[in-house]
Amino acid sequence: xxxxxLMDRDATAGRRxxxxxxxxxxxxxxFAGGAFARSNSDCLDCHSDxxxxxxxxxxxxxxxxxxxxxxxxxxxxxxxIACHADLAGKHLPHDAPLAKxxxxxxxxxxxxxxxxxxxxxxxxxxxxLAPLCQDCHGAHDILPVKxxxxxxxxxxxxxxxxxxxKEGAPVQLQREIHQDRILENYSESIHGLGxxxxxxxxxxxxxxxxxxxRILPHTDPxxxxxxxxxxxxxxxxxxxxxxxxxxxxxxxxxxxEASVLPACVDCHQPHKIRKVFYDQGMADxxxxxxxxxxxxxxxxxxxxxxxxxAELAQSRHAKTACSQCHSGVRPSPAxxxxxxxxxxxxxxxxAGVVEEYQGSTHGVLAARxxxxxxxxxxxxxxxGTLGKLNSQSPTFxxxxxxxxxxxxxxxxxxxxAYIGNxxxxxxKYTESIHGKGLLQxxxxxxxxxxDCHSAHRELPGNDLSSTVNPQxxxxxxxxxxxxxxxxxxxxxxxxxxxxxxxPLPVCNDCHSAHTIRRTDADGFKLTIMDQCGRCHxxxxxTYFDTYHGKVSQLGYTKTAKCYDCHGAHDILPVSDARSxxxxxxxxxxxxxxxxxxxxxxxxxxTHATHHDAKKYPFLFWTFWGMTGLIIGxxxxxxxxxxxxxxxxxxxxxxxxxTKAASAGDRREESAAGPETGEEGKTDHE
Amino acid sequence: xxxxxxxxxxxxxxxKFSYTSWAHGLSRAFGGFESAGNIHRFAATVMxxxxxxxLFDLAFHKRRELxxxxxxxxxxxxxxxxxxxxQDIKASFKWFLGKGPRPQxxxxxxxxxxxxxxxxxxxxxxGSTGLMLWFPEFFTRFLPGSLINVxxxxxxxxxxxxTGFIFTVHFFNTHLRPEKFPMDLVIFTGSMPVDEFREDKPxxxxxxxxxxxxxxxxVEPYQPIVVRTIRIFAxxxxxxxxxxxxxxxxxxxxxxx
Numbered sequence: 020x021x022x023x024x025l026m027d028r029d030a031t032a033g034r035r036x037x038x039x040x041x042x043x044x045x046x047x048x049x050f051a052g053g054a055f056a057r058s059n060s061d062c063l064d065c066h067s068d069x070x071x072x073x074x075x076x077x078x079x080x081x082x083x084x085x086x087x088x089x090x091x092x093x094x095x096x097x098x099x100i101a102c103h104a105d106l107a108g109k110h111l112p113h114d115a116p117l118a119k120x121x122x123x124x125x126x127x128x129x130x131x132x133x134x135x136x137x138x139x140x141x142x143x144x145x146x147x148l149a150p151l152c153q154d155c156h157g158a159h160d161i162l163p164v165k166x167x168x169x170x171x172x173x174x175x176x177x178x179x180x181x182x183x184x185k186e187g188a189p190v191q192l193q194r195e196i197h198q199d200r201i202l203e204n205y206s207e208s209i210h211g212l213g214x215x216x217x218x219x220x221x222x223x224x225x226x227x228x229x230x231x232x233r234i235l236p237h238t239d240p241x242x243x244x245x246x247x248x249x250x251x252x253x254x255x256x257x258x259x260x261x262x263x264x265x266x267x268x269x270x271x272x273x274x275x276e277a278s279v280l281p282a283c284v285d286c287h288q289p290h291k292i293r294k295v296f297y298d299q300g301m302a303d304x305x306x307x308x309x310x311x312x313x314x315x316x317x318x319x320x321x322x323x324x325x326x327x328x329a330e331l332a333q334s335r336h337a338k339t340a341c342s343q344c345h346s347g348v349r350p351s352p353a354x355x356x357x358x359x360x361x362x363x364x365x366x367x368x369x370a371g372v373v374e375e376y377q378g379s380t381h382g383v384l385a386a387r388x389x390x391x392x393x394x395x396x397x398x399x400x401x402x403g404t405l406g407k408l409n410s411q412s413p414t415f416x417x418x419x420x421x422x423x424x425x426x427x428x429x430x431x432x433x434x435x436a437y438i439g440n441x442x443x444x445x446x447k448y449t450e451s452i453h454g455k456g457l458l459q460x461x462x463x464x465x466x467x468x469x470d471c472h473s474a475h476r477e478l479p480g481n482d483l484s485s486t487v488n489p490q491x492x493x494x495x496x497x498x499x500x501x502x503x504x505x506x507x508x509x510x511x512x513x514x515x516x517x518x519x520x521x522p523l524p525v526c527n528d529c530h531s532a533h534t535i536r537r538t539d540a541d542g543f544k545l546t547i548m549d550q551c552g553r554c555h556x557x558x559x560x561t562y563f564d565t566y567h568g569k570v571s572q573l574g575y576t577k578t579a580k581c582y583d584c585h586g587a588h589d590i591l592p593v594s595d596a597r598s599x600x601x602x603x604x605x606x607x608x609x610x611x612x613x614x615x616x617x618x619x620x621x622x623x624x625t626h627a628t629h630h631d632a633k634k635y636p637f638l639f640w641t642f643w644g645m646t647g648l649i650i651g652x653x654x655x656x657x658x659x660x661x662x663x664x665x666x667x668x669x670x671x672x673x674x675x676x677t678k679a680a681s682a683g684d685r686r687e688e689s690a691a692g693p694e695t696g697e698e699g700k701t702d703h704e
Numbered sequence: 705x706x707x708x709x710x711x712x713x714x715x716x717x718x719x720k721f722s723y724t725s726w727a728h729g730l731s732r733a734f735g736g737f738e739s740a741g742n743i744h745r746f747a748a749t750v751m752x753x754x755x756x757x758x759l760f761d762l763a764f765h766k767r768r769e770l771x772x773x774x775x776x777x778x779x780x781x782x783x784x785x786x787x788x789x790x791q792d793i794k795a796s797f798k799w800f801l802g803k804g805p806r807p808q809x810x811x812x813x814x815x816x817x818x819x820x821x822x823x824x825x826x827x828x829x830x831g832s833t834g835l836m837l838w839f840p841e842f843f844t845r846f847l848p849g850s851l852i853n854v855x856x857x858x859x860x861x862x863x864x865x866x867t868g869f870i871f872t873v874h875f876f877n878t879h880l881r882p883e884k885f886p887m888d889l890v891i892f893t894g895s896m897p898v899d900e901f902r903e904d905k906p907x908x909x910x911x912x913x914x915x916x917x918x919x920x921x922x923v924e925p926y927q928p929i930v931v932r933t934i935r936i937f938a939x940x941x942x943x944x945x946x947x948x949x950x951x952x953x954x955x956x957x958x959x960x961x
Contacts, residue, residue, distance in 0.1 A: 566837070570741075573718065574736075577738075613840070616844075617841070619844040619846075620840060622844070622849025623849040623852045627853045629857055637850075641854050645861035645865070659815075662800035666800055668882045
């Protein structure tokens with residue numbers, strides 16, 4: 020601001036100049052202030068009042084602008100006067116009414132198109148029913164088109180257009196619209212159903228065919244719905260329709276207008292797109308057209324892309340269309356399969372299973388791009404996938420051991436990488452009772468790999484969520500052996516809170532993981548004592564000092580072994596009345612083999628040992644007494660014999676000498692006669 | 705006697721030393737453990753039979769032969785130990801050490817008497833405990849069950865003593881003694897050459913010569929073929945016994961549990 024320094028002039032001139040200066044200041048101030056006074060908050064000072072309204076054409080129109088909505092809208096960063104340009108330079112409060120906001124000041128391309136179209140021309144004519152930008156897009160709450168809450172989002176488009184074009188609306192009644200019941204027909208057509216019932220937002224809406232800012236009548240050759248342009252309009256989505264169109268034109272049109280090529284709308288009436296139920300997998304024939312040929316290979320790596328239609332037809336996916344699995348396919352006028360860039364994702368339908376799989380060791384390895392990791396197709400195949408109840412399927416129970424053995428047989432990829440203590444798994448399984456039942460007897464319900472390790476959730480035994488982790492094994496085995504699981508849970512070996520912190524056995528500690536044998540086989544019966552002996556070392560040793568133990572070591576299985584007396588899965592402490600060895604039950608237990616057993620008989624000490632002086636003193640002293648007797652006897656006899664030996668040798672030498680001498684004498688004396696074994700006379704004792 | 709003893713010893717040892725590998729092989733040779741057990745019990749019955757037959761023999765024949773029970777038990781040919789035996793023991797030790805002549809043994813030497821009563825002792829101890837083990841349900845009607853454990857120890861250790869003694873000391877005394885080596889057939893033939901008799905049992909010889917009864921006891925020796933058969937049997941028994949001893953010693957030294 021320029022301040023005139025007028026203080027030094029004469030009074031009259033100074034007073035006049037000062038007034039001019041003040042006026043200038045005020046005017047300038049007003050101008051400047053006027054410019055600043057046009058910020059949004061100034062407008063909103065009045066317009067954020069909810070009750071602000073005016074009357075227009077007899078109706079009350081609200082002038083409320085919601086600041087929060089506006090700021091979230093796509094124009095939220097703009098000034099009010101950017102659109103309401105006629106407010107520039109005006110004071111507040113401004114004269115009402117304002118001119119309509121001109122969207123074209125920024126959106127000039129659309130404005131130009133719009134000016135050419137039916138709607139734009141109607142507006143230019145001053146048609147009161149003509150739609151302005153704000154009628155479709157909204158005013159202060161415009162959201163980007165991609166936002167599903169936008170006023171012109173695909174799902175809303177029929178309702179936006181329908182506001183004017185629905186049956187009975189003023190536009191339909193008073194203007195020349197050559198289609199009737201538009202909205203009704205559309206909503207029942209396949210496009211309408213797709214959009215409104217199934218939420219398929221790529222379905223054709225009004226905007227897809229009529230180009231929203233350039234709506235032209237079908238007679239206008241520039242219109243997207245002009246007869247000669249219709250094919251291009253429809254082919255924006257139905258790209259390959261010319262190649263795959265099935266229904267032969269019945270011949271009617273040819274008869275009526277022989278030389279005219281039909282346009283889509285000749286058979287498929289606009290808005291009333293006919294609901295056609297196509298054969299399931301109709302498009303598959305097009306895929307197979309190339310892919311059933313034997314020499315189809317991938318251009319990248321030359322792998323075969325041939326699909327055997329017979330195999331596919333027999334598979335579980337026979338009723339699934341190609342594109343349901345190969346869902347990366349997009350419409351393309353060239354080869355649609357060229358648009359496929361992603362591998363088939365089984366999770367599209369089998370989401371639960373894939374989620375499980377991703378948590379498993381197989382899935383984790385596959386995610387790490389491990390070349391040896393099995394993916395869905397390795398086990399289940401691709402186009403020939405058969406259900407697990409089909410005996411040809413690799414996932415049929417009888418075939419599962421072979422399937423897993425592909426990698427888990429000793430020497431194959433998984434076995435080589437394996438770091439646990441299980442070896443020769445497949446051989447052991449085949450010889451086990453489960454293996455024999457499954458593979459030799461064909462008993463399909465027998466436990467095989469996936470029954471214990473789960474089909475898609477395989478985890479190593481030290482993982483807490485693995486089905487073969489010690490704390491879960493009981494449940495896993497109990498899926499079939501439920502009774503035993505229940506028994507075991509009541510036994511002394513089951514994990515009970517606070518009972519003991521010693522490691523407790525679970526199924527595989529006694530039965531092994533894969534070499535599970537028939538429990539009535541001798542091999543099992545004898546090795547089970549090694550199993551009990553692993554934890555109960557001392558008492559197992561003493562057992563082998565008794566008759567039962569000694570005889571069992573010679574392979575005698577009928578004798579009492581650990582489980583004959585203690586039970587197998589229902590072992591309880593002797594103090595528990597339900598135990599086989601409780602005071603009330605022990606005689607009955609002995610009677611299992613010893614029919615005449617009495618209570619005194621049960622006094623036999625099954626784990627007695629003569630090595631323990633504290634526990635079994637009389638056995639200890641008996642043993643040492645006998646040992647003393649033996650040692651004493653041998654000592655005395657040994658001394659006696661040792662001393663005798665030299666004397667005895669001397670006697671023998673002397674006797675030989677005398678025998679030789681006397682024999683010589685006798686031969687000279689007697690006549691030749693048969694020599695008997697011993698010399699002549701013998702003495703009867 | 706020899707057969708039943710050897711059967712008992714070998715089947716029993718396979719059980720006592722069942723933790724060794726030779727026991728497994730031997731029990732298989734018997735047709736499995738159950739069959740070995742049956743052989744053991746059968747041989748035990750035979751031995752009981754022999755025992756009672758001997759008692760019977762003592763009661764009826766020997767008594768008559770020797771002139772009454774008093775003569776049987778207290779005469780010069782008794783099996784019961786006498787003062788002379790004590791003298792013979794002392795004289796023997798003197799003779800071993802070169803400090804005296806060989807004692808003049810009578811009908812029964814002291815070690816033969818010891819062997820005899822050892823059998824009695826063994827029969828009693830091993831037999832009774834063996835019966836307890838064979839019929840535990842019966843015996844525990846009036847005996848505590850823990851006595852079965854005691855019986856097991858006594859039976860097997862006494863058997864060890866008996867078999868060990870027989871296959872070592874007795875074999876030496878009777879067969880491996882250098883003057884008798886390789887074996888004394890008198891147990892089988894019931895007769896020995898007169899010259900041997902004169903040297904072995906001089907007191908007895910003197911007595912018979914003095915009473916003139918020597919001629920009554922002279923018999924023809926057996927045919928060579930018979931003698932050979934006897935020798936083969938005897939050698940087999942000797943061999944089996946020796947093997948048993950070796951096995952037992954090995955087990956006791958290297959594999960004992």
